[in-house]
Amino acid sequence: FPVKLRTLSPLQCVFGSVVTDMPTLRRVLNEVLQSHEKVLVWEVNGTKSRELVTLVSASGCVAIAQEGSKDAVWLQQCTPSIEKYSSFFATAVMNNSGFSKLCFNKSPYSDQLFLEDVELGCSLVDLNAELLLAFSDKKLLEECVRCGEQSFKRPVAEVRYGGNERGYFVCANKDVKRGEVVFEDEGRSFAIVTRPFVDKHWGEEEKVTFAEYAWPLDADGHVYAIWESNPSEWRPINHSCDPNCIFGEEHSLNVIAARDIKKEEELTMDYSTFCDYTMRPFSCSCRSECCRGIILPDEAALRKYGTHTWHRRPPIPPAKSV
Structure with a gap:
């Protein structure tokens, strides 16, 4: 604890909550699951020293940018774990569709990464310059165009x-x-x-x-x-x-x-x-x-x-x- 809850269905109103103990988590989950089909629950970090923002595509490709002070060595160390997690996230949560923005942070007391926030179906227009640059370097723009072309199918x-x-x-x-x-x-x-x-x-x-x-x-x-x-x-x-x-x-x-x-x-x-x-x-x-x-x-x-x-x-x- 703490843990964060977020709805996953785009057809329902957005629900988000942070809880700090097991009884509250059970109560909130019981209430939310009566009206929401899917809920994402993950552990967040109470204190943080460094942040990473990632963009995950439908195929699990990921672009990573640092927030605040830059540390190239730390970024290189984190990349394999984030890529592995993003591949899982694209399949299990995104159903291999669209784009999502994931925010990670690191505790000042350990090297463990925590998922801080999730933005499903994020707008590419609102991305910061560094993430857009990483997005371009990873050739995710081409994937974005391909996804758009596939979504616009001629009627049967x-x-x-x-x-x-x-x-x-x-x-x-x-x-x-x-x-x-x-x-x-x-x-x-x-x-x-x-x-x-x-x-x-x-x-x-x-x-x-x-x-x-x-x-x-x-x-x-x-x-x-x-x-x-x-x-x-x-x-x-x-x-x-x-x-x-x-x-x-x-x-x-x-x-x-x-x-x-x-x-x-x-x-x-x-x-x-x-x-x-x-x-x-x-x-x-x-x-x-x-x-x-x-x-x-x-x-x-x-x-x-x-x-x-x-x-x-x-x-x-x-x-x-x-």
Whole structure:
């Protein structure tokens, strides 16, 4: 002791605390872990004489700069330990993604290094001149550019228009392997609305659009995800009784390739995996051997996909249709 606690999830509010005894540590951990998925805990140093600031990349590469008075011999002695620790930190804490700034210090009473502070996902703009110079010498700038290029990936799919007869559809931008994620919806925000609200407040034209495009979020026909206001996020994916796209296992929100898909091939899903009785029945023209003809919520069709469905149980027919 003392030890410091810090949250790791970027989707939750930042939590930080320093505790000085075991009972307090147990109490704080018990409270924090009820609302935060991951917490980093490490020993810090009460007194310090020298400091090092390091920048760790996704691959575990590290740039090191001294704070205060410079000691080249001490820096050389510390470097192997810091590089080993940084490699572990990049994998275990950063999940080999982004950059983090770690601050170390040394006690005046021993040669042991202590981790003083952690800044996950740090901004490269705010780094001091010495760390930026070390960053450049280690060629981490090139790695930063590579990470940025990898994070900006061309979408797997794109929306196209086939004229009045065919309408809008979605096709693959590239060859897609079976099991590869086509639409990454886990963690994505959705606009949602309840069915009673639609019944009471929406006009007839809006209700028609709701019946055609809303996705139920439960099997009771109460809460629905609705279309995006941004057209680039629209997904007019067509139905097939033998689709090439399904939801990920365990009822994931992500949509994956059910088989290998060729570039330019139209992407399809079985509407029974996510639609309920709000959907108006329609005639299918997929021409597959297993075509069901008239498409409506179908418990038998839903069962064949196992956990690769939006629904976790068959939808319940409503007492009243929109």
